[in-house]
Amino acid sequence: MDQPQELEVWYLIPSIRRELAINLKNQGLKQKQIAQKLNITEPAVSNYIKNKRANTMRLSSVVLEEIELSAKKLYNNKSNLVKEIQSICELAKKTKLLCKLHYERGFKLKNCDVCLK
Numbered sequence: 001m002d003q004p005q006e007l008e009v010w011y012l013i014p015s016i017r018r019e020l021a022i023n024l025k026n027q028g029l030k031q032k033q034i035a036q037k038l039n040i041t042e043p044a045v046s047n048y049i050k051n052k053r054a055n056t057m058r059l060s061s062v063v064l065e066e067i068e069l070s071a072k073k074l075y076n077n078k079s080n081l082v083k084e085i086q087s088i089c090e091l092a093k094k095t096k097l098l099c100k101l102h103y104e105r106g107f108k109l110k111n112c113d114v115c116l117k
Helices: 004-026 031-038 042-049 061-075 081-094 097-104
Strands: none
Touching: 004 031, 004 042, 004 061, 004 081, 004 097, 031 042, 031 061, 061 081, 081 097
16 A cells, blocks of 8 residues: 555656646746756656656646646746645645545545644
8 A cells, every 4th residue: 555655756746747847838938947947857847748757646726726826936936846846745635635546546544634634
């Protein structure tokens, strides 16, 4: 059984990076600039944009809206990547997005609130 932290690393964070990369591209940044802002490689950016990487987790509209705001902050150098990813991960926990993924992966505990404590 996957631990919540493993789900964050394997699914949530890559999905956040994918959405950040797409948002930053839509704001006019080149792949090299996106890679620098997200501290990842240019091939990773390309795979995120082409939907070849981190495409198995569906993010809620609330999380997608937060990612869009984070991308704007990163684009304008008003925040840093670590702060924004941490904030989005916390929102995913609060809105039980991580719980949904955990449940889908086989952790079928009723009224589980482990991630929320």
